[in-house]
Amino acid sequence: GFVTGTPSALIERPDHVFLWSLKKVAGLVDSEIDLASFSSAGTLFAAAIAGGYKFGGVIVDDTDLKKLWRVWEKECRSYLDWNDAGQARFNFRPVNDSTGVAVDKVINESVLVHDQKPIRPKYSPPENIINSVEALYDYDRAFDSFAGAENQDDVFSQSFYEKKLPEDEMKLFFVRDQAMCIDLIDFMLKEHAWPNLFVEFQVMLDQIELDRGDVVSLTTDINKFVSKKAQVINVSRQIGSGKDSARDALLVHARIFPDELFDSPLAAEADGVAATAPLSWNEINAPWNSLVGTFNEQ
Numbered sequence: 001g002f003v004t005g006t007p008s009a010l011i012e013r014p015d016h017v018f019l020w021s022l023k024k025v026a027g028l029v030d031s032e033i034d035l036a037s038f039s040s041a042g043t044l045f046a047a048a049i050a051g052g053y054k055f056g057g058v059i060v061d062d063t064d065l066k067k068l069w070r071v072w073e074k075e076c077r078s079y080l081d082w083n084d085a086g087q088a089r090f091n092f093r094p095v096n097d098s099t100g101v102a103v104d105k106v107i108n109e110s111v112l113v114h115d116q117k118p119i120r121p122k123y124s125p126p127e128n129i130i131n132s133v134e135a136l137y138d139y140d141r142a143f144d145s146f147a148g149a150e151n152q153d154d155v156f157s158q159s160f161y162e163k164k165l166p167e168d169e170m171k172l173f174f175v176r177d178q179a180m181c182i183d184l185i186d187f188m189l190k191e192h193a194w195p196n197l198f199v200e201f202q203v204m205l206d207q208i209e210l211d212r213g214d215v216v217s218l219t220t221d222i223n224k225f226v227s228k229k230a231q232v233i234n235v236s237r238q239i240g241s242g243k244d245s246a247r248d249a250l251l252v253h254a255r256i257f258p259d260e261l262f263d264s265p266l267a268a269e270a271d272g273v274a275a276t277a278p279l280s281w282n283e284i285n286a287p288w289n290s291l292v293g294t295f296n297e298q
Contacts, residue, residue, distance in 0.1 A: 012054040014076035015042040015090055018069070022088050025065055034089040041078060044092040049179045057174035058141055075172050077187050081212070091213050096190045098229040098257035104214040105207065109221055113202035113249040119220055120200040130192035131157035135170040137181040146171070148178060152185045154193040197256045199230060202238060202249040210235050210252060218254075230254035 001007040003020045011020050015038045022028045046052040053076055059068070073079050076092075083089045094101065131154040136146035153163070170188070175181050199218070203210070210216070214232045218225050234253045 012056060013042060013045055014053055014055055014072065014078060015039075015045060015092075017055050017072065018078075018080060018090055021065060021069070028088060032087055034083055034085075034087040037083075037089045037091060041090045041092040045076070048092075049177075049183050051177070051179070053180055054177060055174040056176040057139065060141070072174065075174050075184070077184060083211075093187075094231075095187060096255075096258060098215075098260055101215050101229060101257070103217045103229065105210060106217045106219070107201070107203060107207075107252075108219040111203045111207055112220065113204060113247060119218070119225060122198050122200070124196040124198065126161055126195055128192065128196075129157065129161050129164045129194065130166050131161060131189065132163050132165050133170060133185045133188050134165075135172055135181050135185050137172040137175040137178070139171075139173045148181065150178065150181050150185060152182070152189060154189050157193040194258065197258075198233070199254050199256060200251065201254075202251055205248055205250060207250055210250060216252075216254060228256060228260040230256045230260070 001009065002023065003011055003016045004013075011017055019033070019038050022033060055072070055076070069080055078090065078092050080088060080090050132151070133153075134149060134151035136149050138148040139146050158164075170185075172181060172184065175184065201218075210232060212232055212234060216230055216232060218228045218230055232252060232254050236251045238249045238251045
């Protein structure tokens with residue numbers, strides 16, 4: 001009961017599975033884990049579908065724990081990382097839609113650093129689009145096969161970009177429930193069916209509490225951007241320069257929620273995209289971990 005709170009209970013909710021791996025396999029103690037983040041994720045898992053998100057599977061071979069975490073993250077739309085205190089932190093990824101999403105921080109002219117253009121927009125390439133997904137679930141190790149399969153298409157995206165499938169088949173080795181599989185497909189389509197609009201901006205150091213996953217409301221005079229919600233992808237420290245009269249700042253990369261983009265002047269500014277570009281509620285987002293590398297290369 002050290003994970004679920006109930007002795008001899010089956011460990012199946014994803015936050016419990018991750019917590020078990022951290023404590024039992026990695027040997028972490030409670031002080032090294034952000035337990036509040038796991039509790040919060042657990043509440044969201046329980047409410048995501050009827051009966052909640054549940055894992056079921058068998059690990060029969062020696063495996064690298066980090067590789068196993070990557071598999072689990074994909075199969076429960078979550079990510080495990082480390083907070084500023086060095087504690088393991090767990091987050092359930094929300095659907096790419098700002099409806100009902102609370103704002104953690106308001107970003108306006110008073111906190112932006114104007115050593116560069118306040119907001120720099122950029123679309124992800126259409127090559128990243130995925131608008132048709134088939135997922136296999138309910139894996140039977142004895143027969144090395146999946147008992148369940150579900151598929152879904154974003155036909156509106158396909159009317160612009162044709163049918164685009166992921167490079168690799170979506171195999172869910174730890175998902176046994178049909179409703180969970182369908183929910184994961186829907187999440188993936190909302191992430192990948194349309195080009196994603198990212199923004200980059202600098203803020204003063206007094207915004208140091210900004211963190212990955214936070215939702216900000218953007219308002220800028222120059223871009224005429226009014227209270228547009230965006231989700232923070234990465235935050236990094238920028239060292240200033242006396243020679244260039246540049247102050248220390250935080251460089252923030254964020255993803256604009258698709259339903260916030262209509263009639264936005266930033267959509268017209270984005271590289272290679274006209275103001276009439278098709279936008280829907282299903283806007284694409286490349287995997288979070290790869291975004292950091294993508295931004296650093298720009």
